[in-house]
Amino acid sequence: MHTFEFIRPTDPAAAIATAAQSKTAQQGADVRFMGGGTTLIDLMKLNVETPDRVLDINRLPFDKIEVMPDGGLRIGATVRNSDLAYHATVQKDYPVLSQAILQGASAQVRNMATVAGNLLQRTRCLYFRDTAMPCNKREPGSGCPAITGHNRTLAILGASEQCIATNPSDMCVAMAALEATIHIQGPKGTRAIAFGDFHLLPGNTPQHETVLEPGDLITHVTLPPPVHRSKQLYLKLRDRASYEFALASAAIVLTIAAGKITRARIALGGVGTKPWRSPEAETLLTGKPANDASFRQAAEAALRNARPQSENKFKIELAKRCLTYALRTATAS
Ligand SMILES: Cc1cc2nc3c(=O)[nH]c(=O)nc-3n(C[C@H](O)[C@H](O)[C@H](O)COP(=O)(O)OP(=O)(O)OC[C@H]3O[C@@H](n4cnc5c(N)ncnc54)[C@H](O)[C@@H]3O)c2cc1C
Ligand code: SF4
Secondary structure (H helix, E strand, O other), rough: OOOOOOEEOOOOOHHHHOOOOOOOOOOOEEEEEEOOOHHHHHHHHOOOOOOOOOEEEEHHOOOEEEEEOOEEEEEEEOOEHHOOOOOOHHHOOHHHHHHHHHOOOOHHHHOOHHHHHOOOOOOOOOOOOOHHHHHHHHOOOOOOOHOOOOOOOOOOOOOOOOOOOOOOOOHHHHHOOOOOEEEEOOEEEEEEHHHHHHHOOOOHHHHOOOOOOOOOOOEEEEEEEOOOOOOEEEEEEEOOOOOOOOOOOEEEEEEOOOEEEEEEEEEEEEEEEEEEEEEHHHHOOOOOEOHHHHHHHHHOOOOOOOOOOOOOHHHHHHHHHHHHHHHHHHOOO
């Protein structure tokens, strides 16, 4: 493993000033923040990530979950995934988020992993994780062997000719449906980014995964006030019952009045190059009766632009059934 300097700052400004010396915000950056380390250290052991300096941010004051005056929730960047999933307010008002987190990884990983680290976890594409292989995301311009190789688990929505890697996060799918906001402190000050604008499509620059710039530190995430009487569900389909990434998943936040859907927020996981919000499904569901016909039409709309690779055509129907079943289950009670 590459040797590196390990730094434990106690002041956010000092951490940001150090990280701002990096040429890029993420890939290849020589100064990196570390939350739980379950992505970063994992990739450093594989020599996929080789930072010279690692800034452990666990001493910074970002470990609180607080209900805000407007009723929304403020979640610190270093809050552990387990603490978030089991927080009483999250379980009561944002159950889709709790369910999504608890269906990811293992209890041990969730006890270490932080909210910000989960937002920035990297693809599980096997070529990305193997430095003997080319990969446009790891080494821009080197090629994408996944397009003609093993791509069963990779993306069917949002892919480009340069990269077809899936975003693997479960938590992010729920945050997309909950319309979270990501708060950043950087060398140029603070800013807030709507969840849907945070992750980037691969396009011609798959090495750029988010809008973060060098030195940008995620400080917290906010959720809007809970939607009164909403029906929420996270459904994850995968090759085995636990400790496995999604082949397809769906996060749903719905309100229904007099048998009709009055508001719908839908996001898909395991199928997109970023956590995949579906405005198509949301528009189709709004005003429709909460029945199987509406659910299937919404699923068809959500997957209309899907483009399969050689090994993952099955994901299109899988994702449609995932969304349809999730909608049926969420509205059954
Ligand atoms: C065996 C295994 C199975 C897994 N299964 C699943 C699964 O089923 N579903 C799922 O969703 N996930 C899964 N994961 C991934 C896991 O959720 C992530 O590894 C974890 O969420 C990353 O959080 P972390 O705090 O450890 O991140 P770190 O490794 O500390 O950091 C990850 C990235 O975020 C950056 N970073 C961290 N904090 C900040 C900050 N505040 N501001 C800016 N940048 C920051 C780091 O520089 C790094 O680039 C699995 C992981 C493992 C190891
Ligand atoms: S899909 Fe993306 S991450 Fe995977 S090999 Fe191609 S460029 Fe690399």
